[in-house]
Amino acid sequence: MGRTRVKICGITRVDDAREAVRLGADAIGLVFHPPSPRHVNQRQAREIRAVVPAFVTVVGLFVDAEPERVREAVAAVPLDLLQFHGAEPPEYCRSHGRPYMKAVRMREGIDLHSECARYGDAAALLVDTYRPGVAGGTGETFDWSRIPRDLGLPLVLAGGLAPGNVDAAVRQVRPYAVDVSGGVEAAKGIKDPAKMQAFIRGVSRADTE
Numbered sequence: 001m002g003r004t005r006v007k008i009c010g011i012t013r014v015d016d017a018r019e020a021v022r023l024g025a026d027a028i029g030l031v032f033h034p035p036s037p038r039h040v041n042q043r044q045a046r047e048i049r050a051v052v053p054a055f056v057t058v059v060g061l062f063v064d065a066e067p068e069r070v071r072e073a074v075a076a077v078p079l080d081l082l083q084f085h086g087a088e089p090p091e092y093c094r095s096h097g098r099p100y101m102k103a104v105r106m107r108e109g110i111d112l113h114s115e116c117a118r119y120g121d122a123a124a125l126l127v128d129t130y131r132p133g134v135a136g137g138t139g140e141t142f143d144w145s146r147i148p149r150d151l152g153l154p155l156v157l158a159g160g161l162a163p164g165n166v167d168a169a170v171r172q173v174r175p176y177a178v179d180v181s182g183g184v185e186a187a188k189g190i191k192d193p194a195k196m197q198a199f200i201r202g203v204s205r206a207d208t209e
């Protein structure tokens with residue numbers, strides 16, 4: 001069993017990115033979705049990107065963005081991975097010529113095997129809580145027992161993860177990676193170093209026991 005990777009999403013400040021990396025995050029997420037309180041513009045994104053060293057993945061998150069908006073962001077900021085968190089079809093996701101991860105929200109009746117087959121060229125499938133009318137970053141968990149064990153893509157678990165529950169989540173689901181936003185914040189878009197540290201420690205604990 002490999003180490004569970006950690007992505008800290010919704011970074012809006014250079015210092016938070018530095019701290020996430022120092023604490024051992026494998027990836028940081030930049031939200032290119034203007035309605036989100038964690039939205040970053042291209043200047044902020046470039047400044048944050050510039051302090052992220054080799055071997056830490058910088059992920060750009062989009063929600064049903066016009067293709068032109070994705071192209072502009074990709075041209076302006078060296079993003080390692082694109083995260084599509086809306087209802088983007090596979091052709092859209094692969095049209096940007098970059099590795100991508102598809103997020104699916106756990107609405108009733110969702111079939112994760114079908115989603116994996118549909119997005120077969122994705123670098124990972126991310127599963128998140130479904131709340132009608134909210135694209136993501138809900139801060140709410142879902143019933144992890146709904147996730148089948150034998151998915152054909154690396155699984156990224158998200159949705160309401162926090163220092164207090166990530167250990168249990170990793171033990172139960174054994175995902176490839178976990179993704180957290182609100183659970184390690186002091187305020188919307190502002191990360192809390194102690195929470196990031198406790199979160200990453202929780203993942204390591206689950207990995208080592």
Ligand SMILES: O=C(O)c1ccccc1N[C@@H]1O[C@H](COP(=O)(O)O)[C@@H](O)[C@H]1O
Nearest residue numbers: 009036136137138139158159160181182
């Ligand atoms: O973080 C956001 O603001 C956001 C906005 C729109 C879509 C997705 C968003 N974040 C992603 O949502 C999940 C769960 O976040 P949380 O830990 O429950 O706050 C995660 O994958 C974030 O990358």
